[in-house]
Amino acid sequence: MKKIFVLLLMIGSLGIYSCEDYFLQKPDTSGTVNLEAIYGSSKNATAALMNCYHYSLLHGWPGGWGVGHGALASISGERSRGYSWHGTYQIVSSGLSVNGSEGSDGGADSYASSWANIRNCFVTKENIDKVPDMTDAMKGYIKAECTGLIAYRYMGMFYRYGGLPIVTKSFDATDEMTIQRSSLQATLDYVLSLCDEAIAGLPEGDWSEDQTGRLTKGAVMAMKAKVLMFAARPLFNASTPYLDNGVNNNLICFGSENSQRWQDAITANEAVLTWAAANGYALNNTGGAGEGQPNPNALADYGNATSTPGNREVLLALKWDDAGQGGWSDYAIFYFNNTSNLWTNSRYDTDQVGLLSNFLENYYRKDGTDQSWPKIGDAEPRPISDWIERIENMEPRFRADNLTPGVQTVSNPGIKGWTIETWNRTLGNSGNNDIYPSIYGDGRGCASTTKFYFNAGTRTWFEAPLFRLAETYLNLAEAYNEAGNTTLALRNLNIVHNRAGLPAVVITEKSALRSIIQREKAVEYYNENHRYFDVKHWKLDNIGNGIIGGQMREMQFRATTGLDANLPTSLIEYWDGNVYVTYWNPKMFLEPFPQSEINKGTVIQNPGY
């Protein structure tokens, strides 16, 4: 008996020891799966691809650029800088930092998240062949889509950073990963080869109705055309770089100015138009006024082109349609673009992102002439009737994209939440005791953005256009002008200019025309994530003097005490004022690599940082 007891005890104590499976093995109850499970079914593999789409295409939009608060427009001199805790405010105040601002890992981008998305795309591309329940044709398309999405991220990094490390696969932990930056030319060649590979592998024409939104040949052709535009523009297409980088000049500059680059860009952009025409995509112009004539339907045509999901001017959009009130970083894209009363998620965090006077001056009057706005140093403020009259005479694109104090919206007339009465916060800088020429408030500027929400009604989400055909025409106008073909330059420019309801431009002098094309791009693409990169690659002389850097100005309105300062009856007078000075340094032509990457010793920093 006693011996049995002892035996039992000994077995017991060692028995515990044999329970390794019970105590130490990972139980099969968690939500995680492995690679085999992902590429073991078409459903899961598609899920991996969908995640690639979401994050690859979010690049640069609020929620997708690393900086917590704010949109690129707030650091490109379009919109005001935001609150003091916004990353945009920090960048505007003290420039791009190698340590990033408010969550970015460096400058105004998330370098690491580009590589994370590239990795995800490569993993899908490399493993899609394992999926048992998928046709070979679909596998081929998905590989091409992954390649195209990799190209999209590479494109974004190309014009942000210059030459890049060339990554051609998903790394294993044991791989050698100390890959140095390649030259600008090698990087360009690699991005173009990715584009060509994707174009070759994508289906002919459109996807079926239920799959719309995936990459098409045309979308990747537009991507390639955009890459070639940045290659041809003066920042890269030069014999010497913007700042001397010694032996590493080839990372940020081609080393010679070559007009062939403009020809390559022309070819690529014309190819986009050819594909578009063959597949039913076109610049949205329903007025029927004929070539060279102002479009009578300009407001609706421009508004729909920028705002209506699925419109045929857009070759590729970021289809992130969920404007729920969830975790905000993914929703920030709506947050910083829908400042209306319909968007209720912390909307007051977007109070300080109004239209700057600096940018307002790019807009035309609806007759195509320049508007005369108040200037710093004017003898006295102007009465509000002057403001209302001038706003009502602004071109349709201004009216579609902006809501100003005292003037009703034309983009969502009568819709509660979009009218000046229901906006429920002050649309411009205004105060009761404000005395000319002092500026009391800043940040609201003279307008709130309504871009992407033309005829949106109560819809709070939008599909951000990534490639819209107006860009192709403006690219051609720019490239033809640089290549010396004024006629085709003007023709392409006027296609966009006339569509906006403006009379044709006739100026033929090259540099004057260049400025007009650049102004057209600014207006057509307000708040659409183009200007921050365009003005740098155009290497504008005044970039540090009122464009990205320098004195920023905002309108100031004086209103009657106690009344809603959005209403025309409350407003008394207005003037322009200096609000803040923005930091600019030529080093900011390109973004800094994160300091942490530099410390790892694998990449060479861009000059000046």
Next chain:
Amino acid sequence: MKRNYFQFSLTKLLAVVLMMLVNTAFASAANRVKGNVKDSKGEAVIGATIAVKGSPSAIISDADGNFEITVAGPSSVLVVTFLGYEPNEEKVGNRSYIPILLAENSRAMNEVVVTAYATQKKVNVTGSISQVKGRDIAAIPVSNIANALIGNTPGVSGLQTSGEPGRNAADIYIRGISTYGSSTPLVVIDGVEQASEQAFKELNSMDANELDGISILKDAASTAVYGIRGANGVIIVTTRRGLTGKPVISFSTNFGLTKATNLQKGLTSYEYAVLRNEGISNEMNSFAGNDGLAAYLFNDDDLWKFKNNRDFTPTEVSAMTNLSDAQKTSLNNSPALYYGSKDLYAEQFNKTAPQSQSNINISGGTDKVKYFVSLGYFSQEGITNATEYHGSNTGSSFKRYNFRSNFDIDVVKNLKVSINMAGQFGTTKGPGTSADPYDLNSRYKVIMQYIYDGNPFLCPGIIDGNLINNYAGVAGSAQNPLGVKTGSSIGSQNAVYNLLISGTGYIYNSLLDNSVKVDHTMDYLIKGLRSHATISYQDNYNRFVTVSPYLPSYTVQRSTANPNNLEFFGGTVGAGSFNSWGYSNWNKLYVDAGLDWSGAFGNHNISALLLGKGSKYTMPSDNNNTPSGMMGLVARATYNYSNRYMAEFNMGYNGTEQFAQGNRFGLFPAYSVGWVPTLEPFFPENDYLSFMKIRASYGTVGNDLLASGSRRYLYLPNTYNLNQTGYYLGNTDGSTKSTYYSGATEGTLGNKLVTWERANKYDVGLEMRFFRDKLSLVADYFSESRNNILTTLGTIPAIYGVSSGSVPPANVGETTNKGYEISLNWTDKIGQVGYFVEGDVSFARNKIIYKAESLGKYYWMNSTGFSIGQKFGLVSDGLFNTPEELSNRPYNEYTSNKATLGDVRYKDLNGDGKINSQDVAPIGYANYPEYHFNLKTGLNYKGFDLKLLFIGTANGSYYLNSGYTIPFFKKAGNAWNWMYEGRWTAEKYAAGDKITYPRATFDATTTDNNFLTSDFWLRSSNFFKLKNVEIGYSFPQSGILRKANISSLRIYANMNNVYTFSNALSSIGIDPETTDGSTYIYPLTSIVNTGISLKF
């Protein structure tokens, strides 16, 4: 008062129930005598044997040293013996009550220490172990055992994140921090290891009256058997058990008052206005483009009104032609509505709040069954002023009921079964809980944000029972005269209003802990062999709900017709909300079974232990939390020769879920030796050196957790998560959404090769006693080097595409931690006054040898080579006092070189003419200090006793977050007295005044020159405080007490956090024992407490 009555009657009721439960007859005999055994420190000796000389009857003293025994007559002699004490013989005489004083055995040969899986004679211990008695813990009137440990033993210290009831536990460490991984010690309660996920959960919910003692295991020799979990030290908690004897009922109750130890001092509205005007002028005069700021300046009339607490100057009043003279006089005397002055911090946190604790326990036993049963109640209210308004309340409170019953049953001669049952039931209530009630950061932000965003005059709070959220008048009008000048970017902040609407959260928590232990002696097989097994199950359940009543709020203004009258608008009442945040629960199973043996062969004493154990922690309420397991094998062999030479071998062999099969088990051996020269035959008996022991240990312990602690199953290959962010496809014109396809993402990447992080620990100790044990010394030197630290490599380039938190972990990190502990104690008696003085110093300094970080250009840019937790920032060099200093400054890349006189000057460390990230260097020390000092002293005289505990630290730093340092945040935010007093002005500089703060700024941000992270905002956290005081009186055994059957009665008062000597954080209102890193801190509290304890 009602509550206290309830409480008392409740405990009384419980006592009755208990007495009925344990229905043991009180023995009655003609020749019974009672007595009590105490040691020279006046403390009860438990378990002493009281025998009647020449008779077989013998008894053991109970938990309070009391005994009762039958004697033959007055000539009988009691012989009292106890291990570690000199035997004492007392003649009974005519006494019926016999107090017995036991002198401690000069060599304390038999004093015992609770160690891992055993109780060892203290003289034989070769590891570094310190002990705290249960009653020393109970003497500290705080709710958490962890907090009470601080200062009570060398080598244990901690910092506290909050002073809020129910959430005020300190994070404690043993011998500091020696890894940048997890540094949390292991807690073992009655032999059961606590889960690492809930390391302190049960300990901190225990009633101190349940405690017998706590052992702190510090070196490898004492912790090796815990292998996997022992690397950060072990806290072994033993609860009280019954002793043979009649039942003893102990009852204690105490009541105290808590208040904040220190609060940040605010400004009057006048001072605020002056400082703000100065800040605005500085911005306008120093930097172009700021003319518009003039709109925010207060004029002379405003300043007069602030200063005099009036809304109108006499001139303004006399100009009011519509008022009668009486109305004018009244208005001239009417306190301000718009220009008032409030100290928001004090208003919110200056409450003196009650705390009370009661315990009743009963213990006793027969030869067969011994028992200890305890019931406790603890209640604490928070220091936030509990403003009541329409069902909302801003107070915090914590209530806890404790239950424990420990039974030891001798089933048969050689089989003992111990059954422990414990329950802890808590209710934690607090404001600011509209979000996750466990997210203290968010809660304290809610609670404190408005103190920082508000200012002394912004909004008046509650007037005439109406909650005000704004002034009714249009900003700038006579009905809201400061609305424009305030210019708040946030709105009319009102701390009371915001706290009231922030919702009240309740967490209901219950924790049950049951264990059964079987102990079987097997002398029938081999003499000295014993087998034992333990099974324990802990179950914890939390439920949390929030209540947010709808609060009617008003706007207010002075009437335009007669400004003497106030007009209120608003007051709508709507529906409130009740939210259940659901529940969470966890449970843990622990089993062990082992054999041990001890035997003696002449002077050779040998013992051995072999034990297997396993535990499983499960959190069923969390879908993402898969159960975690741990298992191990423990072995120990000890040897000693005549108590002179000792050697010990300890071993833990542990498995973990973190590593792949093959790398899963780690062997952690430790070796230790000891020598007691004073026991050598050649050592002369003398009065000077009565005892000496030298001991040394070396061993290896392990850790299996990454720094973040959150990653599991480190060995698994690439994981994928389904149902992640996806994308929309389909053709829609916007009238409907497209179809959503959910996404899948790569999760963390594993490494099949990862295995144990190892710590090699050395410890050398010296224990000495002098002058017949009056003076004792314990000194330890330790050195630890950790290698194979589980690390996620920071050196992998971004092109890998895997976030730094998800890259495969590797065993690459290396750290060292070295230090010492010295403890000196003098215990003596002068006449009838017994006293003791003890001083402890502990020092620990760690260093990162390798961390796999990407290295900066200069050594100061790296963590490697510096302490864990080392702070980094720019190095300041005073302020710009003169235009020359200003114009010769290096270019500051953080600020586009924007700076003016009175701004902070930074050092250009690398001399490149630029202030940038290459000039960010180590500043100060880590938050956790390197030195800790304890000074304990106490005395007893007759029934009186007094104990004082002082503690202090050195070589620690506290970084002041921008929330503390930036005034006028968002234009109208608060400013503080220390800024006002210490600010730079040209005049003060010229006069040579002490300047501790830069020039006044306005609407500054963290990217402005003065508020960059730098040592300018780093404060020493060194302090010295009177941590605890206890004074008590035990009534002598008089007739009344005896008639009432009361065997002991003591009244006492104790205080915690009594007095903190002035330190670098005093003026900022921060208790130096606070963890840094947040602006939002619920202030730590002090308490004054009085109580009574009695025994039947």
